[in-house]
Amino acid sequence: MVSDLQQRRLQVVRDHMHLEIVHDWEGVLATFEHPHYDINDGAAVFDGREQVLRYFAASRTPFPDQGNEIISIAPDGGDRVLVEFWLTGTHLGPLRRGTCVIEPTGKTFRVRMMASFEFKPGSDKIVCERPYIDAGAIDRALGLT
Numbered sequence: 001m002v003s004d005l006q007q008r009r010l011q012v013v014r015d016h017m018h019l020e021i022v023h024d025w026e027g028v029l030a031t032f033e034h035p036h037y038d039i040n041d042g043a044a045v046f047d048g049r050e051q052v053l054r055y056f057a058a059s060r061t062p063f064p065d066q067g068n069e070i071i072s073i074a075p076d077g078g079d080r081v082l083v084e085f086w087l088t089g090t091h092l093g094p095l096r097r098g099t100c101v102i103e104p105t106g107k108t109f110r111v112r113m114m115a116s117f118e119f120k121p122g123s124d125k126i127v128c129e130r131p132y133i134d135a136g137a138i139d140r141a142l143g144l145t
Contacts, residue, residue: 025053035047080118109141
């Protein structure tokens with residue numbers, strides 16, 4: 001049986017993911033106790049409002065239509081919600097890979113990934129989103145490798 005708190009957390013994650021699609025950054029930030037993304041277990045960490053807003057800008061520049069389609073969502077029995085989803089987008093802006101800039105190709109991608117949303121104990125406020133993705137999946141989907 002899913003508790004009332006778990007139901008609220010599930011809805012917060014659904015709302016959070018939708019707000020990312022529509023670029024409602026203030027709405028996304030409001031789902032956090034403190035904005036924090038930890039991508040691929042420390043490969044890239046964005047902590048606090050300004051860093052998270054820079055992350056949104058950098059990730060949406062090459063893929064302004066970036067979206068997500070939830071495949072599965074569930075509470076983990078503790079203070080986390082786990083989500084498996086399709087990340088989608090179209091390469092419409094410059095894509096930075098180190099010092100290299102790849103000009104827009106107009107190609108689309110759809111890659112499977114997952115994220116863990118950690119919540120403040122007893123709260124429906126997110127303290128960390130941990131997305132996990134195969135680092136080369138988008139490039140392969142776009143035919144860049």
